[in-house]
Each structure stands twice: as C-alpha cells, then as structure tokens.
Amino acid sequence: MNTKIKSEMLREMCAMFSSLNINYTDRSDVIEAYNNWAEIGYDKVYSSDVFYAPKKTAEVLEDLYPLEGDKKGVKILDVGAGTGLCGVELRKLGFRNIDGLEPSEKMMTEAMKKNVYDRYIIEFITEARLSIPDNFYDVVTACSCARHFPDGFPEIARIVRPGGVLVILSNYDAVDMEMETMVQKLEDEGVWRIVRKEIIDEFFSIANQRGILILIEVLTDGRKLQDQRV
Ligand SMILES: C[S@@+](CC[C@H](N)C(=O)[O-])C[C@H]1O[C@@H](n2cnc3c(N)ncnc32)[C@H](O)[C@@H]1O
Numbered sequence: 001m002n003t004k005i006k007s008e009m010l011r012e013m014c015a016m017f018s019s020l021n022i023n024y025t026d027r028s029d030v031i032e033a034y035n036n037w038a039e040i041g042y043d044k045v046y047s048s049d050v051f052y053a054p055k056k057t058a059e060v061l062e063d064l065y066p067l068e069g070d071k072k073g074v075k076i077l078d079v080g081a082g083t084g085l086c087g088v089e090l091r092k093l094g095f096r097n098i099d100g101l102e103p104s105e106k107m108m109t110e111a112m113k114k115n116v117y118d119r120y121i122i123e124f125i126t127e128a129r130l131s132i133p134d135n136f137y138d139v140v141t142a143c144s145c146a147r148h149f150p151d152g153f154p155e156i157a158r159i160v161r162p163g164g165v166l167v168i169l170s171n172y173d174a175v176d177m178e179m180e181t182m183v184q185k186l187e188d189e190g191v192w193r194i195v196r197k198e199i200i201d202e203f204f205s206i207a208n209q210r211g212i213l214i215l216i217e218v219l220t221d222g223r224k225l226q227d228q229r230v
Contacts, residue, residue: 003050007206010045027103027124030148034082034104042083043110045206051085052202053211057143057169058089060215064165065095072096077137077159079125080145084111090141091116099137101125125152134222135161142168144204147175150182157191158222165217166192172199172212183214191225192218 048055065071071094078086081100090098100117102108103124112120123130126149136159146168156166170179186192196215203211 003206009041010206030124031104035106038083038104038106038110042107043085046083046085046204048085048089050206051204053144053169053204054085054089056200056202056211056213057086057141057167058093058095060167060169060213061090061095061139061141062093068094074138075099075136076139076141077101077121077132078117078141078143079156080142080148081111081117082107082145084114084116086141086143087111087116088114101130125149125155127151127155130155130159132159134158134226135164136222137161138164140164140166142166142170144170146170147179150179153182153186154191154225157186157218157220158225160218160222162218162221165195165215168214168216169200169203169211170214171203172210174209175212183216191220192216 061074061076062071065074074095074097076090076095076098077100078090078098079101081087081102084100087098087100098117099119099121100108100111101121101123102111103122105122108120108122111117121131138161140156140160142156147170160166168183183194187194193216194214195217196213198213200211200213203209
C-alpha cells in the first residue's frame with residue numbers, strides 16, 4: 001500500500017474516531033475505539049515502513065541486552081500490546097520470553113495471529129492491582145500507549161523487579177502533563193530513576209509525529225510498593 005493511500009486511511013480513521021467522541025478515561029470508550037482500529041485495519045496504516053516506534057522500542061532493549069543468551073532469558077511484558085507490533089520487533093532481535101497485555105480483545109486477536117507472545121493478558125492498566133505477581137518481569141515495554149495509563153505507573157513499578165526497566169516510547173506531540181508528572185513523581189519518591197529521556201524523530205512518519213523515549217530503571221522492591229498502598 002502506498003503512502004498516499006495510507007495517509008488517506010489514517011485521515012478516515014481519525015475522522016471516524018472524532019465522530020465517536022471518545023473519552024480516553026472511559027474504559028468502554030477505549031475498548032470500542034481500539035476494537036474499531038483492529039477491524040478497520042490498524043496494521044495497514046501502522047506498518048513498519050512508516051511507524052518506527054515498535055522497532056525503536058526493541059532497539060532500546062537490544063542496547064541493554066546485546067548478548068544472545070541474555071536476550072533469550074530476559075522476561076518481558078509488552079503493555080498496550082495492541083496487534084503485537086512491538087512483540088514482532090522484539091522477536092526479530094532475538095528476544096524470546098515475551099508476554100503481551102492488552103485490554104481490547106480485537107487488537108489482541110490480531111496479536112495472537114502473529115504468535116509472538118507466550119501469554120496474552122487481557123487487562124487494563126489502572127491504579128488497581130493487576131493479576132501479575134510482584135517483581136515478576138525484568139522489562140516492561142510501553143510503545144505508543146503510556147499516556148492511556150499514567151495512574152497505573154506505580155503498578156508497573158510493582159511488577160518489575162528492582163534493577164529491571166520500563167521503556168516508554170510515546171507520541172511526543174500527544175504527551176500530556178499527567179504522564180510526565182507521574183514519571184517524575186515516582187523518581188522523586190525513589191521508586192525508579194530516569195536513565196534516558198530524549199525526543200526522537202523516528203516515530204510515525206506519515207502523521208509527522210515525533211516520539212519521546214523514556215528509559216526508566218526500577219529501584220524499589222515491588223513488595224514494598226504494595227505495602228505502601230495498603
Ligand atoms: C496506539 S495503540 C499501540 C499498540 C502497540 N503498542 C503498537 O505500538 O502498535 C495503544 C494501545 O494501548 C491500549 N490501551 C489503552 N488503554 C490501556 C490501558 N489502560 N492499559 C493497557 N493498555 C491500554 C489500547 O487498547 C491500544 O491497543
């Protein structure tokens with residue numbers, strides 16, 4: 001599909017979503033929106049020749065885990081996994097131990113077709129406790145989705161082991177204060193530390209979007225975080 005047709009499809013999708021008048025803090029609205037994206041053909045527009053974010057996210061992890069043996073062992077949760085684009089890129093680079101978490105069943109059905117995740121977790125990230133144990137993952141990736149759940153960042157910190165990392169790559173122009181504020185708040189509280197934060201040009205070219213990359217190291221034991229919340 002050429003870029004012109006993709007741009008037109010993207011415009012149509014955006015128009016359709018505007019007409020839905022989505023409230024992104026309302027779970028049923030989010031599900032409806034992303035179920036629609038999946039049906040219309042998310043992957044046709046967000047293909048790797050124009051949507052670089054999943055590849056970039058995977059490359060950040062490759063820098064951290066350059067050895068083949070480490071890549072196979074590192075336990076990754078891809079949150080807001082959508083149709084599995086980030087899982088595909090992680091697998092291309094040799095990562096093998098990857099679960100996906102996604103609230104939209106139709107997006108997840110597309111991901112399942114790609115067979116890139118070991119476990120498919122159909123859940124929303126919110127401030128409520130996820131079904132995942134403390135310190136369970138070495139890495140969480142959040143590609144083009146973190147602005148949906150800044151209130152759930154403490155919960156992400158709980159499920160990543162101390163010394164593990166969270167990679168956030170988001171549309172820079174759509175990032176709201178709430179996301180940045182929560183990242184900073186958890187750094188101020190000593191829950192995690194920001195290792196890298198930069199604006200990148202390669203994000204989603206046909207929409208002229210830049211990305212913001214935030215690499216975070218979790219410092220606190222998830223069991224303590226849980227105690228703090230009780
Ligand atoms: C723009 S898509 C990105 C999908 C995928 N990461 C990618 O790069 O193609 C955003 C995804 O975040 C998911 N999402 C929305 N709210 C969420 C929440 N509270 N917790 C987890 N995922 C959420 C949506 O269902 C959607 O699949």
